[in-house]
Amino acid sequence: MRTRIRAGDHTAFGELFDTYARSVYNHAYRLTGQWSAAEEIVSLTFLDAWRLRDRLDADGGSLRPWLLGIATNVTRNSRRAARRHAAALARLPRDEPVRDFADEVAGRLDDAARLDLVRAAVTKLRRGEREVLALCVGAGLDYAAAAEALGVPVGTVRSRLSRARTKLAKHMEPVPIRGQMRDDRGTAVGPLREGNR
Numbered sequence: 001m002r003t004r005i006r007a008g009d010h011t012a013f014g015e016l017f018d019t020y021a022r023s024v025y026n027h028a029y030r031l032t033g034q035w036s037a038a039e040e041i042v043s044l045t046f047l048d049a050w051r052l053r054d055r056l057d058a059d060g061g062s063l064r065p066w067l068l069g070i071a072t073n074v075t076r077n078s079r080r081a082a083r084r085h086a087a088a089l090a091r092l093p094r095d096e097p098v099r100d101f102a103d104e105v106a107g108r109l110d111d112a113a114r115l116d117l118v119r120a121a122v123t124k125l126r127r128g129e130r131e132v133l134a135l136c137v138g139a140g141l142d143y144a145a146a147a148e149a150l151g152v153p154v155g156t157v158r159s160r161l162s163r164a165r166t167k168l169a170k171h172m173e174p175v176p177i178r179g180q181m182r183d184d185r186g187t188a189v190g191p192l193r194e195g196n197r
Contacts, residue, residue, distance in 0.1 A: 002060060005053050013053075017046055020064055024071050031075045041078065045071040121171035129164035132157050 004012035021042055028041035048070050056066065122130060128150075135146040136157070143161075147154040 002056055002058055006056050006058065008053065013050060016063060020067050023064055024067050027068050027071050028075060041071055041074050044074045048074060117172050121168050124171050125164050125167055129160050132160040133164045136161055
């Protein structure tokens with residue numbers, strides 16, 4: 001059989017596989033402790049045996065020691081390659097996790113819708129009401145300082161601001177928050193579910 005294997009006889013090599021594959025597999029499993037790794041080592045062992053067949057002594061007994069020696073070397077090389085691969089991966093820069101920005105985008109869309117609504121409502125105010133609103137709410141001035149800035153009495157500032165707030169409340173339709181339903185009055189009534197969309 002050795003002579004036939006050395007000569008590249010496919011049938012003889014098939015017989016070699018049938019005879020010793022189980023033994024090589026068991027040896028590989030004992031070395032690795034993993035069935036899948038043992039299967040790969042069997043394949044690589046017989047591939048190396050075919051490649052190294054011309055080095056096989058023409059005389060001798062069982063080919064099992066020769067195959068188990070090849071399997072041992074294949075296992076050693078596989079482990080070495082796995083360690084090198086793991087070390088190379090460890091040297092690579094780690095990917096930073098990508099932050100989920102969906103909620104942030106949804107929040108920005110909600111904020112933009114609310115701002116559009118406020119702008120539209122403010123444009124419906126009279127000029128004097130807008131000015132008082134801008135000074136007292138926007139700039140944070142108190143009534144007296146706003147009155148001084150506009151050159152009007154404090155009472156005028158108060159009445160204009162009161163009217164501006166009332167008009168804004170009436171003109172602004174509530175914008176539902178994502179995930180909430182609102183009733184006819186604009187009151188939040190609970191989470192939005194698929195069937196309610």
